[in-house]
Amino acid sequence: MKRILVLAPHADDAEFGLGGYMARLFREATAEVDLTIFAHGDYLRADGEWVTFACRRQEASAAADLLGVRNLRWVPGFFENQGDTAGIGPLAHLVEVEVGRAAYDTVFAPLPSYNQDHRALFSAVCVAFRPNRFDQVRELWAYEYPGNAWVPKEPVWGRRYVRLSTEELVLKLQALAEHKSQFAKLAFNTGHCAPAGATHLARWRGSECGAEQAELFYLLRAIE
Numbered sequence: 001m002k003r004i005l006v007l008a009p010h011a012d013d014a015e016f017g018l019g020g021y022m023a024r025l026f027r028e029a030t031a032e033v034d035l036t037i038f039a040h041g042d043y044l045r046a047d048g049e050w051v052t053f054a055c056r057r058q059e060a061s062a063a064a065d066l067l068g069v070r071n072l073r074w075v076p077g078f079f080e081n082q083g084d085t086a087g088i089g090p091l092a093h094l095v096e097v098e099v100g101r102a103a104y105d106t107v108f109a110p111l112p113s114y115n116q117d118h119r120a121l122f123s124a125v126c127v128a129f130r131p132n133r134f135d136q137v138r139e140l141w142a143y144e145y146p147g148n149a150w151v152p153k154e155p156v157w158g159r160r161y162v163r164l165s166t167e168e169l170v171l172k173l174q175a176l177a178e179h180k181s182q183f184a185k186l187a188f189n190t191g192h193c194a195p196a197g198a199t200h201l202a203r204w205r206g207s208e209c210g211a212e213q214a215e216l217f218y219l220l221r222a223i224e
Helices: 015-028 054-067 088-099 116-128 166-176 194-210
Strands: 001-009 031-040 071-078 106-110 139-143 157-165 216-221
Touching: 001 015, 001 071, 001 088, 001 116, 015 031, 015 106, 015 139, 015 157, 015 166, 015 194, 015 216, 031 054, 031 088, 031 106, 054 071, 054 166, 071 088, 071 116, 088 116, 106 116, 157 194, 166 194
Parallel strands: 001 031, 001 106, 031 071, 106 139
Antiparallel strands: 139 216, 157 216
16 A cells, blocks of 8 residues: 655644545545644634644544544644744744554655645645655655635646546535634634635536546645
């Protein structure tokens, strides 16, 4: 079986970016998926409510179980929404430790966005995968989330579309719904960074590749 590592800034980013693909791998039993999340700590939500780290961990665990994640790990890379305070060197070292934990065939990392945590982790991954590092990882991919629709501009190279069945999309949305601290009872839960936004994005990506819904990945590096 393939071994896949997903690196995520926040507890819900993997679900946004490749939740449907993870659901497929779990259903078909073709790969073992590990997930590492780097943000930690309590934080103040946009509406003025505090979200505890314990709550985020509980929600992420429930979502990971739905998607068949083999190992869910938490690494203190930066406090939530304070990624700019993390030095890229120390953060890259944490990425290297995670990638070195197993003989991974494939690694997924987040695209940079307007969120500083996404930018910090993407930069750290680029440093960790510098030439002559982790050549055993055959493919390094970047995944998106609805917030990438704002800034920076998405890549134009290395596109890989994964067509999703209705069942896979439903599982993706069910996993996202486990993150109740992010969506439930919030006025913006129909916005672009919510399950509704993920649905719209999946259907838009599907329209680009002739499917009802899809997820889109970008190839950063491949080594034969």
